[in-house]
Every structure is written in C-alpha cells, then in structure tokens.
Amino acid sequence: MAAPEDREIDAHSGRETTGHEWDGIKELDTPLPRWWLYIFYASIVVAIIYWVLMPAWPMVNGYTHGLLNFSDRRNVAADVRALETARAPQYERLRAASNEEVVADPQLREFAFAAGEAAFGDNCRTCHGAGGAGAPGFPSLADDVWIWGGTLADIEHTITVGVRSPHPEARQSMMPAFGRDQLLTRAQISDVTEHVLSLGPARARENPNATAAARGAAIYGEQCAACHGATGAGDRTLGAPSLVDDIWLYGGSRAEVRRQIELGRGGVMPNWDRRFDPAMIRALAVYVYALGGGEAAPPAAAPAGEGEGEGAPPQAPLR
Amino acid sequence: MGESVQLLPRTRAGPDEPHRIDVEAVNTKEARALYKRRIPIYPKLVHGRWRTIKWIAMAVLLAIYYITPWIRWARGAGQPDQAVLVDFEHRRFYFFFIELWPQEVYYITGLLILAAVGLFLATALFGRVWCGYACPQTVWTDLYIHVERWIEGDRSARIRLDKAPWTLSKATKKISKHAVWIAIAAATGGAWVFYFADAPSLFRGLFTGAASPSAYLFVALLTFTTYTLAGTMREQVCTYLCPWPRIQAAMTDKDALSVTYRVDRGEPRGPHKKGDSWEGRGDCIDCNQCVAACPQGIDIRNGDQLECINCALCIDACDAIMARVGRPTGLIAYDTAANVQRRAHKERALWRFVRPRTILYAVVLTLVGVVMLTQLINRQTLNLDVVRDRSPPFVRLADGSIRNNYQLKIINMDPEPRTLSVSIAGVPGARLSMFGREGESERLTVNARADEVTTVRVHVTAPAGAVEGPDEVTFSLADPQSGSELAQSPAAFVGARP
Incomplete structure (x- = not known):
C-alpha cells in the first residue's frame, strides 16, 4: 500500500486511485458496498455451521462426523x-x-x-x-x-x-498335442493340416496340396474323426468344433491350424x-x-457331409 | 460514480515548522472507509406519460408471470393439461400446442438467440428500454417502492419517518411494509414453482404440506431473493451485480435513444422567480425534482451514467415543472448523443433509427425466427436413430455370411402407440432378424410405445460375398398398411474384405 501522500486523486471522479498503473490506465480505489462485506461474513457463518453439521475435519484417526451423521x-x-x-x-x-x-x-x-x-x-x-x-x-x-x-x-x-x-459337470474336451507329445511325426502333421484345410471354405484361401491331403485323410480317419467326425462336422456333445466352416478358434491359416494340431490347446x-x-x-x-447366434433348437443332424464318401471333402454349406 | 469520498485535508511540514513531522492518523474512521454503506433513496411519486406506461407494463408483466401457469390446455388422456409446463421429471417441455423433448433443446437455444438479438435491437433503437420497463428487477422494485409509498407516504414523509424516533406508529408502518413485501415475495416464489409442476395440485400441496421438499426450497429461495433484491438492495443490483449496464455500452451508439438532459436548453441553470425574465439563462430552474424522482439516486443532468436505468421518471418530473413555470416540456427527454452534439452546433436534431447496426439485428432476428418457425412447422413426431454395434464390428457366420448388429431407437412423440415396419436399403439380399422372433425376413414389424423411445436390437445379415467394404445403408420406418415411409436414418454396414 502506498503511503498516503503518494495517493493520487483522480481529477474526474475526485476519488483516490490504488496507485497501480498499467499502460496509463489507473484503477480507482472505489469502496465496496457494505452488504458485500456482510455476504462475506455470512459465508463464514455458513461454513462454521457446515463444519458442525457435516463431515469436515480430518483427524488422526478418522474425521469429524458432524451432527447430521451424513455419509455418502x-x-x-x-x-x-x-x-x-x-x-x-x-x-x-x-x-x-x-x-x-x-x-x-x-x-x-x-x-x-x-x-x-x-x-x-x-x-x-x-x-x-x-x-x-x-x-x-x-x-x-x-x-x-x-x-x-x-x-x-x-x-x-x-x-x-x-x-x-x-x-x-464341467464341459470337458481334450485334444491331444500331436506334435508336442510326439503322437504324430512332423510330416504326418503337415499332411493332416493339408487335409483339414481342404475340408471347408479355407481351401479356396490356402490351396491345400491334394497329394498331401490324401495322405492326411487316412491319418485324420484314425486320429481325429472320433471327435471331429468323419466329415469334420464336429460334435457338440464332445465339444469338438466343426472343421467345415471357416470359423477357427485358434486361427484358420495353414500355420495356425498346424500349430493347433501340434499343441492341442484348449481354453478354460x-x-x-x-x-x-x-x-x-x-x-x-x-x-x-x-447377441445374434442363439439357436431356438439344436440342429437336427450334422449340417453337411452325411452319406458322402469317406475322405471326400464336402462342399461348404451355402444358405 | 455518484458522490465522492471526502478526503482528509493534507498538510505538509514546512521548513518553518521544525517540530512538525509529516504524519497522518491513517486508521481513523474516515480513512478506513473501505466499505460503503448504502445511502437510502426515497424516490418521489411522479405522474405523466412515462409513469403511466410503466404502470401498464408492470401490470401486464406481473399478470403474465402469475397467470401463465394456471392456463389449461387439453392434450388428451395421460398428458398434462397445463399450457406452459417444464416437466423435469418426465423430461418434457410443454408450451401450448408445442411439446419438446430433451434432444430438441435447440428450440430453447433458438429462443435464447431470439431474445438476445431482440434485446440488442431494442437497445440499439431505444437504449436501455429493457432496464427501464421490463427487467424483473425494475418491475418488482417499482412494485415494492409503491407498497412503501402506500404505507409510509411519499418521499418527504418517508424521510421524516426514518429520521423520527421509534414509536408504535413507526413500528406498525415498518412491520406492515415488510409484511406486505414478504407476502409479495412469497407469491413470487410460489408462482415460480407452478411452472415446473401441475399448478392446481401443487398449490394444494404447498398448503397441505404434500409438496416436494424441492418445491418448498425454491419457494423459500425466491421469496428470499425477491425480498432482498427488490426490497433492500434495489439500485445496488443494477450498479454492482448486473453485467448488463456494462454490456449495453457496446450495444448502444450515438444514435440510440437515451434519457437525456438537454444541456443546450437547460444551462446555465439557476432558481427562477415567477415573473423574472428567461433571457440569458437556461430553462433548468434547479428544482431537483428529477433527482427526487430518480429510483437510482442519480442526477440525470450529469449526463449518461452506468447507474441510469432509463426509466424516464425524471422526464415526467421535469415536464410537470416545465408546464408549471410555463416553459416547453422536454428539457429532459429521450434523445440521442448525436442530437446533443447537433444541438450544441445549432443544427437540427435527426432521428436515425435505420442504421447498419439495426438493419443487421433485424435481419438476424428475422432469419433466426424464420428458421425456427420452419423447423417447428416441419417437426416430425416420429424419429429414428440407428446406433451400430461397434464391437464386434461385424460377425462372420458359419456359412460365410456377414452380420452387423444395430440398436434402433424409435422416438415416438405421439400420444398413441404405433406399429411400424422396419426395412434396410443398401445391402443386397439383406435379411433382418430380432431376438425373440423366429426366422429372418426383409421387413420386421415392431411396436413403438406411445410418447417414449423404444429401443430394438436388429441383426442384419448379408449373404457371403455380397458386401465387401463399409457401405452406406439406410434404415426406414414405414406404415405397415400403406407402406408409406415415415422416418429414416443413415447407418453403415461393415463387411469383411477377403
């Protein structure tokens, strides 16, 4: 605060200025209305009432709960x-x-x-x-x-x-890890992979080798058909997914299918x-x-492939 | 500002006063005056053209405020019959034949724009006409001053009463004044809540104690603010609280009307005895009637002031005096700053109401009004919003077909339920299906509840290979009987690129 003698009186209003100046603009030291001060006092009173009624002050253990015992x-x-x-x-x-x-x-x-x-x-x-x-x-x-x-x-x-x-009663299904547990050789797994890829629409994408697929069909008949079905239609009672659609739990590329035959993964x-x-x-x-896939009734039979010759890849069902 | 603070006389020690030091008692009561008391204003009653207009404006505005919630408007069974109702609970706004939903809040925005531009236009033409005649602060303060005058008497009687020692008669007067004020304040707060609930039942509820706590809270709040702002604060609200006096400086210009003391005619002012000559002097006889009439406690002869609300009561006060002393009226009158200049240069006064600024405001006002009216006339009572499921973006089914899932929000603003047929355009061979319905089809029939948003989930399946990338599609709602389209909404259909 400037000393009183430094106070400048504004000529136009006859009022003191605060002594501050910004680029030639000065501020009048206009007194605030008294009610403004009263509102300030009233706010303090309200704050004190609030402390008393409501939770307010942190203490060493816990806090002041207030008379209203309010708790969110x-x-x-x-x-x-x-x-x-x-x-x-x-x-x-x-x-x-x-x-x-x-x-x-x-x-x-x-x-x-x-x-x-x-x-x-x-x-x-x-x-x-x-x-x-x-x-x-x-x-x-x-x-x-x-x-x-x-x-x-x-x-x-x-x-x-x-x-x-x-x-x-948990849903149990166990696909063997044909590669890891050395149930099949690497060459056999390759052949089965070609056969599986030839079962459904994936064959258009992956172009399975027909000779290898034919070799694989025999191994499939021995090792896989018990669960996945002779045509690869799958079996829900065993939790064996269909191999004739293009929906793959662990991916439908050649490498992914092969990897699943090697490891026989199953989620929990x-x-x-x-x-x-x-x-x-x-x-x-x-x-x-x-969500969209619910079935009113279970499908009456395996969707496709019934009655076709063993090993012959069925056509993808078209709706 | 109105009056200046009296400052202490300053003295400086001179060389011939060796014992005197230059010091001041800075903490005296006068020097401490950081806060200013409100100095009471006792406006004197005037009669005349502007006072009459203000009476009429007050009566009309108060009538609109108090009567509106009681107007009934038949809307049919199950619908409120209150003409103007802001129904927060059911999220509806009713205004006579208009019913607005929350998503149509842009109508309120449009109304606010209209109100703002209307205010700008009025200010550019007539100055602070809002402050002087229509602002609730002005209307209620005027009403309160009138009550005060009715109980305590006019200006001089009120000054005498305030100076007089406390007696039973003074206490009676003061108590009855505040009682009437509080009654008016309570009626103001009471009328406010009627806009937000059925007025007749809330009216009964308020007296039987059945109304909601929030209703009582708002009545109490508005009672308090009305009593405080119109009864005890009055001109302080305009001077200290309201931003409009500051904003209006940007809205007015030298051609806007403003209550003006005509310096060229009035000065030099001075007392005038009957029979004296008017030669060589101004018409202002310095009777201070304009100051006594002013509810803001200012002297209009000091020129345009922030505190002046342009209520024109000083015009009536001055005109009465001018008529009495035999001079032409209009010494204080609605005038423009430009005309004051012209008169000072002995030129003719000009009224320029058509200016670029007023043309612009009028054009904006008309445009917004036309846009809003067009919107209102073409307002649909049936709307469709389609929200596509984002996860999964699409579903590949066992046979290779592609499915997208959508939420259809059918907004039926009619008081009647509707049966509608849903279809989609833009996906070749698309089939629609719904949870709880057997099979797939090109069209689905759905029921939309009355005056509600009905949400249905729809699966759209496209045959394998039919859709490659994201496609623009359109959902339509149609009348199942006539097949005429009632509403549509764009959406996207996402397919898997091979």
Whole structure:
C-alpha cells in the first residue's frame, strides 16, 4: 500500500486511485458496498455451521462426523440395497420362468438382456470381448457357431459349469498335442493340416496340396474323426468344433491350424455358479443368446457331409 | 460514480515548522472507509406519460408471470393439461400446442438467440428500454417502492419517518411494509414453482404440506431473493451485480435513444422567480425534482451514467415543472448523443433509427425466427436413430455370411402407440432378424410405445460375398398398411474384405 501522500486523486471522479498503473490506465480505489462485506461474513457463518453439521475435519484417526451423521458411502449402500429390493421380483420371475417363457415375454426378455449385459461387461468381456466379439482362443459369442451348443439351455449350462473348470459337470474336451507329445511325426502333421484345410471354405484361401491331403485323410480317419467326425462336422456333445466352416478358434491359416494340431490347446472358462445365482446366470445366458447366434433348437443332424464318401471333402454349406 | 469520498485535508511540514513531522492518523474512521454503506433513496411519486406506461407494463408483466401457469390446455388422456409446463421429471417441455423433448433443446437455444438479438435491437433503437420497463428487477422494485409509498407516504414523509424516533406508529408502518413485501415475495416464489409442476395440485400441496421438499426450497429461495433484491438492495443490483449496464455500452451508439438532459436548453441553470425574465439563462430552474424522482439516486443532468436505468421518471418530473413555470416540456427527454452534439452546433436534431447496426439485428432476428418457425412447422413426431454395434464390428457366420448388429431407437412423440415396419436399403439380399422372433425376413414389424423411445436390437445379415467394404445403408420406418415411409436414418454396414 502506498503511503498516503503518494495517493493520487483522480481529477474526474475526485476519488483516490490504488496507485497501480498499467499502460496509463489507473484503477480507482472505489469502496465496496457494505452488504458485500456482510455476504462475506455470512459465508463464514455458513461454513462454521457446515463444519458442525457435516463431515469436515480430518483427524488422526478418522474425521469429524458432524451432527447430521451424513455419509455418502452409507447412502450409496442404501441406494444399492433399495435397487436390489426393487429388482428382486424381476429376478424371481426370471428364476421361475422356463427358457421358452423368458424368450416369449418381452418385458422379462428386456430385463434379462439388460441385467446380462451389465454382468457380461464386468465378468466375461475380458476374454470374450465387448459384444462377445471373441479373440483367438476365446470363441466369438455373436456368431452362430457353438462348441458346446447354442440353445438357451446349452448356454446356461456352459456358464454354470464352465469349461475345463473344477466343477464336477464341467464341459470337458481334450485334444491331444500331436506334435508336442510326439503322437504324430512332423510330416504326418503337415499332411493332416493339408487335409483339414481342404475340408471347408479355407481351401479356396490356402490351396491345400491334394497329394498331401490324401495322405492326411487316412491319418485324420484314425486320429481325429472320433471327435471331429468323419466329415469334420464336429460334435457338440464332445465339444469338438466343426472343421467345415471357416470359423477357427485358434486361427484358420495353414500355420495356425498346424500349430493347433501340434499343441492341442484348449481354453478354460470358470464355472460361474460360484459367483452368480441361477437368475443372474439365466440373464447372462439370455444376453449371450441375444447377441445374434442363439439357436431356438439344436440342429437336427450334422449340417453337411452325411452319406458322402469317406475322405471326400464336402462342399461348404451355402444358405 | 455518484458522490465522492471526502478526503482528509493534507498538510505538509514546512521548513518553518521544525517540530512538525509529516504524519497522518491513517486508521481513523474516515480513512478506513473501505466499505460503503448504502445511502437510502426515497424516490418521489411522479405522474405523466412515462409513469403511466410503466404502470401498464408492470401490470401486464406481473399478470403474465402469475397467470401463465394456471392456463389449461387439453392434450388428451395421460398428458398434462397445463399450457406452459417444464416437466423435469418426465423430461418434457410443454408450451401450448408445442411439446419438446430433451434432444430438441435447440428450440430453447433458438429462443435464447431470439431474445438476445431482440434485446440488442431494442437497445440499439431505444437504449436501455429493457432496464427501464421490463427487467424483473425494475418491475418488482417499482412494485415494492409503491407498497412503501402506500404505507409510509411519499418521499418527504418517508424521510421524516426514518429520521423520527421509534414509536408504535413507526413500528406498525415498518412491520406492515415488510409484511406486505414478504407476502409479495412469497407469491413470487410460489408462482415460480407452478411452472415446473401441475399448478392446481401443487398449490394444494404447498398448503397441505404434500409438496416436494424441492418445491418448498425454491419457494423459500425466491421469496428470499425477491425480498432482498427488490426490497433492500434495489439500485445496488443494477450498479454492482448486473453485467448488463456494462454490456449495453457496446450495444448502444450515438444514435440510440437515451434519457437525456438537454444541456443546450437547460444551462446555465439557476432558481427562477415567477415573473423574472428567461433571457440569458437556461430553462433548468434547479428544482431537483428529477433527482427526487430518480429510483437510482442519480442526477440525470450529469449526463449518461452506468447507474441510469432509463426509466424516464425524471422526464415526467421535469415536464410537470416545465408546464408549471410555463416553459416547453422536454428539457429532459429521450434523445440521442448525436442530437446533443447537433444541438450544441445549432443544427437540427435527426432521428436515425435505420442504421447498419439495426438493419443487421433485424435481419438476424428475422432469419433466426424464420428458421425456427420452419423447423417447428416441419417437426416430425416420429424419429429414428440407428446406433451400430461397434464391437464386434461385424460377425462372420458359419456359412460365410456377414452380420452387423444395430440398436434402433424409435422416438415416438405421439400420444398413441404405433406399429411400424422396419426395412434396410443398401445391402443386397439383406435379411433382418430380432431376438425373440423366429426366422429372418426383409421387413420386421415392431411396436413403438406411445410418447417414449423404444429401443430394438436388429441383426442384419448379408449373404457371403455380397458386401465387401463399409457401405452406406439406410434404415426406414414405414406404415405397415400403406407402406408409406415415415422416418429414416443413415447407418453403415461393415463387411469383411477377403
């Protein structure tokens, strides 16, 4: 603050200036209105009242709780409880209804889809991807290809028991590691790879060697047909994927197919009955079903290749 | 600013005063005056043309404010019958025949632009006409001053009353004044909440205690602000709180009307006795009637001032005096800065209402108005928004066909449910399917709930090889009977490049 004698009086307004000057512009030292000061005092009073009523000061252990005993954390817990109570009847209906009833009832269907979507995002998306997009080793849930079956009941059962999980009824399938465990020679694996690539639409892409494929067909008949079927149509009861479509769990290039025959990899899915009650598993099943690939009924028979000559590569089914 | 702070007389020690040092008691009460008390203003009642216009404006504006929420408007079963209603709970805004949804908030934006440009135009033409006649602060302050005058008397009576010692009569007057003020304030706050809920039921609820806590909170808040701003703060709001006096400096120019003291006619001013000559002097007799009438507590003869709200009451005050002393009225009048200049140079006054600035404002105002009206007339009550699933970008099915998944948001603003047929154009051989429906088809029939957004998930499957890259497609909603198209929305269909 400038000494009083340095204060300059503005000639126009007859008022002191603050003594500051910016490029010739000076500031008048105009007094603030008194009520402005009162608002400042009132704010201090409000702050003190707030300290008394609401949680305010951090202490060594904990904090001052305030007379109102307000707690956001407790409010959230109460809100969550209220939400759960409000949703309970819907979950109860979902638990009691049959699969057909769930799909037929629009309201229940939408509820199950919404609940399943949230649970899927928190628990399943890490492996299966957003929207069930899938990733190498983690099957897409949005397509119409199912390893363990695509009806609502099948999906529900897979979620409940998991795949290669500790659950006693877990979906179990075990493809041998033909290369690593030296069940087949490198040359034999090459031949089987050529045969597998010749089974479905992949042959247009990979141009399998016909001679090698013919050699491989014999080995396939001995080693692979028991699970994957003579035509490669797969078997859902055994969890053996179809080899006649162009959907590949571990990739459909020659190198990727060969690698899978060598290693016989199989993924693991937890048995979700440890985390979810049956109603939530039902909701998850409805969500996965509704992603687009759900089947109203399991296919009556293997889609193609029945009755064709052994070893003859079937044509890709066209719809 | 209105009045200047009295400063302490300054003295300096001279060489002939060896014992005197140059020091001042800086912490005296006068020197400490960092905060200024409000000096009460006692506006005197005037009569005349502008006062009458202000009475009419006040009556009309208050009537609009208080009556609007009570106007009924039949909209059919299940719909509110209040003509003007901001329904936050259901996210709807009703204005007579218009019903707006949250996504149509641009109508509100358009209204605000209209209001702003309208204000600019009015300011460019007539100066601070908003401040003087239409601003709620002005209207309610005027009403409060009128109540004050009605209970305590006019200016001199009020000054006497404030100076008088406290008596029962003074206390009665003061208490009744504040009681009426608070009643008006409560009615103001009460009317405000009626715009946000059904007025008759909320009115009953407010008195029976059934209204929501937020309704009481807003009534209390507006009661407090009305009482404080119109009763006790008044001109302080215009001078210290409101940005408009500052902004309007950019809106007015030398041709905008402003309440002006005609210096060329009034000066030199001085007292005038009846019968004295008017030769060699101005018309202003320095009676201070214009100052006494001013609710802002300023002297209009000091020229344009930030504090002046252009309420024109000083014009009425001065005109009455001019008529009495036998001089022409209009010593204080609506005038322009340019005309003041012209008069000083003995030129004729000119009124230039048509200027580039006013033309521009009028054109913008018309354009925005026409655009909004066109929008409103062509407003669709059925809209379709399509959101494509981003993950997975597409799904390859076992037979090699490609599927994209979409969320269709069908916005049905009608009070009736609709049955609609969904189809897609742009994907050859596309088939549509839906969860909960058997099979695939070229068209799907869906039900859109009344006055709601219905979301449906649709799978679109294209045969293998039909789609290569991302394609532009169009979803359409049509009437299933007539087949006429009602709404459409663009979207993309993503296919896998081999």
